[in-house]
Amino acid sequence: xxxxxxxxxxxxxxPGVACCEPVVxxxxxxxxxxxxAAIAKALGDPVRLQLVDVLRKHAGKVCVCELVPLFELxxxxxSHHLKVLRQxxxxxxxxxxxxxxxxxxxxxxxxLSEWLS
Amino acid sequence: xxxxxxxxxxxxxxPGVACCEPVVxxxxxxxxxxxxAAIAKALGDPVRLQLVDVLRKHAGKVCVCELVPLFELxxxxxSHHLKVLRQxxxxxxxxxxxxxxxxxxxxxxxxLSEWLS
DNA sequence: GCTCCAGATCGATCACCATCGATATACAAA
DNA sequence: TTTGTATATCGATGGTGATCGATCTGGAGC
Numbered sequence: 598x599x600x601x602x603x604x605x606x607x608x609x610x611x612p613g614v615a616c617c618e619p620v621v622x623x624x625x626x627x628x629x630x631x632x633x634a635a636i637a638k639a640l641g642d643p644v645r646l647q648l649v650d651v652l653r654k655h656a657g658k659v660c661v662c663e664l665v666p667l668f669e670l671x672x673x674x675x676s677h678h679l680k681v682l683r684q685x686x687x688x689x690x691x692x693x694x695x696x697x698x699x700x701x702x703x704x705x706x707x708x709l710s711e712w713l714s
Numbered sequence: 715x716x717x718x719x720x721x722x723x724x725x726x727x728x729p730g731v732a733c734c735e736p737v738v739x740x741x742x743x744x745x746x747x748x749x750x751a752a753i754a755k756a757l758g759d760p761v762r763l764q765l766v767d768v769l770r771k772h773a774g775k776v777c778v779c780e781l782v783p784l785f786e787l788x789x790x791x792x793s794h795h796l797k798v799l800r801q802x803x804x805x806x807x808x809x810x811x812x813x814x815x816x817x818x819x820x821x822x823x824x825x826l827s828e829w830l831s
Numbered sequence: 832g833c834t835c836c837a838g839a840t841c842g843a844t845c846a847c848c849a850t851c852g853a854t855a856t857a858c859a860a861a
Numbered sequence: 862t863t864t865g866t867a868t869a870t871c872g873a874t875g876g877t878g879a880t881c882g883a884t885c886t887g888g889a890g891c
Contacts, residue, residue, distance in 0.1 A: 616777040616813040616867090626767065630760040638758030642879085643744070643751040650743065650829075660733040661838065674880055676839055681878095695837050695888060696733040706830050712767075713827035733837090759849080778868065791850055793869060798848095812858055812867050 633709045639685035644668055645678045649701065652688060658698035750826045756802035761785055762795045766818065769805060775815035 640646050651667065652659055665675045679699055682688045687705045691698055757763050768784065769776055782792045796816055799805045804822045808815055 616779050617815070619780060626764065627760070630764045630767065634758055634760040634763045637754045637763065641751055641755030641758040643747040644879095646751045646754065647743065647747045650747065658734075662733050663736060665838095670879095671881055672838070673840080673882080677879075680839085692838090692888090693733075697838060698734070710827070710830035713823050713830060761849090782868095787849095788851055789868075790852080790870080794849075797869085809857090809868085814868060 629708070629712075633712055635685055636687065636706060636709045639681055639687055642678065642681075644670065644675070645682055648675075648678060648682060648699075649687060652699060652701045658691070658700040661697045661699065664699070746825070746829075750829055752802055753804065753823065753826045756798055756804055759795065759798075761787065761792070762799055765792075765795060765799060765816075766804060769816060769818045775808070775817040778814045778816065781816070 640649065647667070648664060651664065661676070661679070664679070665672050668675060679688065679690070683690060683699075685705075686702060688699050689702050690700075757766065764784070765781060768781065778793070778796070781796070782789050785792060796805065796807070800807060800816075802822075803819060805816050806819050807817075
């Protein structure tokens, strides 16, 4: 194994020439970026965004049987999107007999919302 | 071929039994959902979200040569992420000689931000 | 018990995406 | 004009995602 002992600085630029002031923003917010990107990714589908929109406008829980006919999609597909939202921590669900109800989890979108504004 | 002449309404539920009040939220915001989901999708990657974060904290434009060393990624990969952000309308770019500079487009995140809050 | 229904899961398919090395482009300097 | 440098693009690859029909699950009612 050969080890390169030469210094290989990250900013290798001819002396006296610079494109701009150095930015120097290290991974201070790496974890936060991963968290917020996961939320944004879950919202990055029109169907899921509309699902969240409907659930947010209904302060309480909403039955899946009301959500499926809102889209021209099969029931398994809507169920899949709800699962993605649940795994992202954006919505929660509970069963009552035959029916299943979904609701938004308060403050789930808070971090991303505050970063955006 | 047998054609089912019976009516098969979308809400086929035993009379007098209902899972919930009807929601009845049609595609009022379909176009808006598509637009905002496209923005959220572009932000749905930690690298791209951090790129936007850096650009937002620098009111002016930032050189690509400063952005690449912030991530442990190849230069083509960072360039790809910047292209995704540009195609989503979140950032803009301009060239000055050898160097390229990127900047956030004001109000690009406005619609999504307002919907989230 | 059996049947019916709402919803979730499975399996397959097709499309898209993140990443890289290699190469192209376009400009600068010698 | 030749060389070097910054960035973009290309092509390939492995992984992920959206969608559907079919099937499973578990509760309700007969």
